[in-house]
Amino acid sequence: QITLKESGPTLVKPTQTLTLTCTFSGFSLSTSGVAVGWIRQPPGKALEWLALIYWNNDKRYSPSLRNRLTITKDTSKNQVVLTLINMDPADTATYYCGHSRSPLLWFGPWGQGTLVTVSS
Amino acid sequence: EIVLTQSPATLSLSPGERATLSCRASEPVSSYLAWYQQKPGQAPRLLIYDASNRATGIPARFSGSGSGTDFTLTISSLEPEDFAVYYCQQRSNLYTFGQGTKLEIK
Numbered sequence: 001q002i003t004l005k006e007s008g009p010t011l012v013k014p015t016q017t018l019t020l021t022c023t024f025s026g027f028s029l030s031t032s033g034v035a036v037g038w039i040r041q042p043p044g045k046a047l048e049w050l051a052l053i054y055w056n057n058d059k060r061y062s063p064s065l066r067n068r069l070t071i072t073k074d075t076s077k078n079q080v081v082l083t084l085i086n087m088d089p090a091d092t093a094t095y096y097c098g099h100s101r102s103p104l105l106w107f108g109p110w111g112q113g114t115l116v117t118v119s120s
Numbered sequence: 121e122i123v124l125t126q127s128p129a130t131l132s133l134s135p136g137e138r139a140t141l142s143c144r145a146s147e148p149v150s151s152y153l154a155w156y157q158q159k160p161g162q163a164p165r166l167l168i169y170d171a172s173n174r175a176t177g178i179p180a181r182f183s184g185s186g187s188g189t190d191f192t193l194t195i196s197s198l199e200p201e202d203f204a205v206y207y208c209q210q211r212s213n214l215y216t217f218g219q220g221t222k223l224e225i226k
Binding site: 052107 | 158164165215
């Protein structure tokens with residue numbers, strides 16, 4: 001059974017850096033074709049894809065956030081880390097991680113999500 | 121960036137009725153389109169992938185169709201648990217989501 005869980009701060013100040021960790025089980029990010037992505041959802045708004053990392057360390061980023069995002073993996077710990085610099089109140093959202101696998105590369109299952117609020 | 125436009129924004133129907141949700145892409149995405157269901161306080165769940173394939177465990181009343189720029193999610197006979205928000209997503213060029221359709225009880 002595949003499970004994922006997001007963790008990190010619930011409150012960050014403007015201009016600070018957000019670091020979120022996705023800890024997963026039931027699959028390995030060293031297996032060919034496997035990927036993990038991050039998606040966020042501001043309160044009451046739509047989903048927004050942020051980043052994706054593949055088993056071979058290939059990475060993809062949302063063009064609108066590319067200069068602020070970094071995604072990395074620690075295969076030995078079954079973790080994927082997302083870093084978002086220069087946080088703004090507009091970055092307040094629930095952040096989700098999701099499993100993906102070639103050739104389909106859709107997201108499922110997802111973690112439960114973690115709400116991050118940006119406020120001074 | 122490929123923009124996905126979903127319509128209608130809100131759909132009010134009764135249990136047992138047929139629901140038809142639309143998703144239009146700003147440029148062709150072939151069949152690289154998925155549908156997700158999200159209930160309040162929950163993470164999204166994959167329903168349909170590659171435009172017309174049901175994900176594991178998804179009931180047969182859910183079906184998807186379309187290719188290129190125009191796609192449809194159909195729920196043949198609404199069950200009480202189907203009232204939720206539905207999002208389409210493309211993966212033809214990176215990933216983008218539509219703005220969602222809220223399916224509410226009439």
